[in-house]
Amino acid sequence: MSSSSPILEHLKQALEYILTPSAPVITIGLLIVFIVPVLVHFFITRQTPYTSLPYILLAGPAGGGKTSLLTLLERGDAAAETHTSQTPHAVELTASQDAGASTFREAAREDAPGSHKKFHLVDTPGHGKLRGAALDQLGGDGKTGKSQFGDSAMLRxxxxxxxxxxxxxxxxxxxxxxxxxxxALQKRAGSGRTSRAPNAVHVLVAANKLDLFTALPASLVRSNLEAELGRIRQSRSKGLLDSGVGTDDIGSEEQDSWLGEYGSEKFTFAQMREFDIEVDVIGGSVSEANVDKWWDWIVGRI
Ligand SMILES: Nc1nc2c(ncn2[C@@H]2O[C@H](COP(=O)(O)OP(=O)(O)OP(=O)(O)O)[C@@H](O)[C@H]2O)c(=O)[nH]1
Ligand SMILES: [Mg+2]
Known part of the structure; x- marks a missing residue:
């Protein structure tokens, strides 16, 4: 007891000093009140640089024109040379919601009239072995998925x-x-059903290089993809049946990895609506800077 009483005495004095209004105490108090929030802000924003902005993900096979599109939207010209991408890459863009801006060039200008919204456009590699980078960004359930570019709940x-x-x-x-x-998007939408549903993520199939005479129009791109997706779905469900999974489990497991309306014969993009996923197929050409419809789609999503 005798050893603790001087300490207690000190504590009491210190408390008394702090609780008595005086210039130094008030100054220090004010400094703490104003500086701590600023420090916390910098700490948080430095740790997760992309969390605060919504983002749009670019995906697709190698050579489709993802990096070219990103460069065009970022710099306003398509002349830049691109090479096969190896890592994801994000740029910050501004979308202005204003009826007067009819092309992406006008709309992307910082000083354009109307309201501005910043967002990130994330480019990913299309090479078969590097596709995990894009699929990771679609983050399993849309809540916990902290992807490289921030909270996957911000994926638009x-x-x-x-x-x-x-x-x-x-x-x-x-x-x-x-x-x-x-x-991946379907699973993300499905997993949100029990608790907070993740925001709807729509898909734009950008049929690029329409400047080339061999290019298929958007309507044919859509029907070819739908037919092929139906074939893939068919062969996948067969593979599951042959894989020897017990007949009891097969119901739920097959249903989980079945794309679109379960049991339907033909696949159509409209079946994805059940999961809040709207799929649009729109043609364009990066080299001719014919991307205004894609830009409008982006602005509508942000
Ligand atoms: N003719 C034509 N060529 C284009 C168009 N858009 C892109 N290209 C060319 O297509 C090639 C591939 O473009 P990239 O932007 O590198 O393709 P990517 O999708 O980023 O490919 P990865 O990074 O490998 O996944 C480049 O040589 C582009 O110049 C277009 O609209 N028309
Ligand atoms: Mg690329």
Whole structure:
């Protein structure tokens, strides 16, 4: 007891000093009140640089034109050379919601009239072995998925860029990747049902390179993809049946990895509406800077 009483005495004095109004105490108090929130703000924003902004993900097979599109929207010209991407890359863009701005060039200007909204556009590699980067961003359930570009709850849309000029030869690959993207989004929407539903994520299939004469129009891109996605779905469910999963489990497991309306014969993009996923197929050309419709879609999602 005798050893603790001087300490208690000190404590009492210190408390008395703090609780008695005086200039130094008030100054220090005010400093804490004003500086701590600022420090906390910088601490949080430094740790998660992308959390605060909504983002749009670019996905699609290699050579489709994702990086070219990103460069065009960022700099306003398509001349820049691109090479195969190896890592995800994000840029910050501004969308102005104003009827007067009819092209993406006007709308993307910082000083354009109307309201401005900043967002990130995230480019991902399309090479078969690097697609995990894009699929990770679709973050499992849309809540806990802290992806490299921040909270996956901030994901607003996916632009699936493909080369419409070579689609006839690359259809199987393009559809397989699209299948993975749509299934990831479907699972994300499904997992939100029990608690807070994640925001709806829409998909734009951007049929690029319409400047080339071999390019398929958007309507054909849509029907070819739908047919191929239906075939993939069919062969996947067969594979599951053959894999020897017990007949009891097969019901739920098959239902979980079935894209679109369960048991339907033909796949259509409209079936994705059940999961709050709207799929649009719109043609355009990055090299001719014919991307205004894609830009409008982006502005509508932000
Ligand atoms: N003719 C034509 N060529 C285009 C168009 N858009 C892009 N390209 C060309 O297509 C090639 C591939 O474009 P990228 O933007 O690198 O493709 P990517 O989707 O980023 O490919 P990865 O990074 O490998 O996934 C480049 O040589 C572009 O110049 C277009 O609208 N028309
Ligand atoms: Mg690229």
């Amino acid at each position: 849309g996916v632009i699936y860029v493909l080369d419409a000029a070579t689609l006839e030869d690359t259809l199987a690959d393009a559809a397989t990747y699209l299948y993975q993207v749509l299934l």
